[in-house]
Amino acid sequence: xxxxxxxxxxxxxxxxxxxxxxxxxxxxxxxxxxxxxxxxxxxxxxxxxxxxxxxxxxxxxxxxxxxxxxxxxxxxxxxxxxxxxxxxxxxxxxxxxxxxxxxxxxxxxxxxxxxxxxxxxxxxxxxxxxxxxxxxxxxxxxxxxxxxxxxxxxxxxxxxxxxxxxxxxxxxxxxxxxxxxxxxxxxxxxxxxxxxxxxxxxxxxxxxxxxxxxxxxxxxxxxxxxxxxxxxxxxxxxxxxxxxxxxxxxxxxxxxxxxxxxxxxxxxxxxxx
Numbered sequence: 001x002x003x004x005x006x007x008x009x010x011x012x013x014x015x016x017x018x019x020x021x022x023x024x025x026x027x028x029x030x031x032x033x034x035x036x037x038x039x040x041x042x043x044x045x046x047x048x049x050x051x052x053x054x055x056x057x058x059x060x061x062x063x064x065x066x067x068x069x070x071x072x073x074x075x076x077x078x079x080x081x082x083x084x085x086x087x088x089x090x091x092x093x094x095x096x097x098x099x100x101x102x103x104x105x106x107x108x109x110x111x112x113x114x115x116x117x118x119x120x121x122x123x124x125x126x127x128x129x130x131x132x133x134x135x136x137x138x139x140x141x142x143x144x145x146x147x148x149x150x151x152x153x154x155x156x157x158x159x160x161x162x163x164x165x166x167x168x169x170x171x172x173x174x175x176x177x178x179x180x181x182x183x184x185x186x187x188x189x190x191x192x193x194x195x196x197x198x199x200x201x202x203x204x205x206x207x208x209x210x211x212x213x214x215x216x217x218x219x220x221x222x223x224x225x226x227x228x229x230x231x232x233x234x235x236x237x238x239x240x241x242x243x244x245x246x247x248x249x250x251x252x253x254x255x256x257x258x259x260x261x262x263x264x265x266x267x268x269x270x271x272x273x
Contacts, residue, residue, distance in 0.1 A: 028113075030077050042084065047059065054109075057109075065096060071098050071131035073122060074106075078138065078140065082256065093268070095272075123150055123151055135268075141161045141164040153215070161222070219246070220271060221238060
């Protein structure tokens with residue numbers, strides 16, 4: 001793979017340049033094309049555009065305005081259509097469903113962004129809608145926990161984490177493995193992230209945030225033991241340090257297929273209050 005060979009060469013001879021380019025990759029999420037079934041469900045929503053910083057955000061809403069709100073938060077390089085399989089289940093529970101394509105994701109406008117700006121947008125959404133429940137997927141759980149930590153005056157009755165990484169280091173490892181770079185690049189990359197975040201990379205993990213997350217009444221973590229993108233061990237670590245959490249372990253489901261599974265629909269039908 002040319003891209004991998006290119007980064008491996010930079011890593012060997014010019015690790016500082018390699019780190020800058022890797023950070024650029026991490027700051028420019030790939031826009032994945034929606035599947036036909038996802039588009040079909042999104043087309044049943046009430047759509048609107050919302051301004052956030054320099055981005056025009058694509059919003060989606062289903063259900064009656066007076067109903068309790070559930071906020072759907074997709075993962076990095078995901079989009080609102082990823083949740084299409086559970087929209088009907090949420091409507092059957094009489095919720096108003098609000099979803100979005102995050103900055104530089106889906107049908108929102110493009111531009112350089114990062115996980116911290118994603119978390120800022122989630123914080124903006126919490127303040128705007130004060131949801132009763134949240135459902136997040138993958139790295140969307142990391143952006144959610146940062147936003148919840150910064151808005152402890154906003155109570156959340158239930159938070160469903162559909163797969164979750166444990167730390168920012170998990171994302172760094174995923175990208176570095178994909179590009180084939182070593183610690184020469186990674187150590188420099190970490191310093192860049194820490195500078196932007198104003199935090200040690202070791203602080204940017206789910207456990208440190210979740211242990212003091214007093215504004216969430218109940219958290220339900222759902223993860224398949226067969227997830228090839230994020231190991232279930234990561235959810236087990238988060239569960240261990242999240243006092244309000246329950247962990248539901250499923251079988252034979254992938255990182256994205258779990259969102260469309262009958263098992264998840266059943267969990268929502270029986271556990272969402």
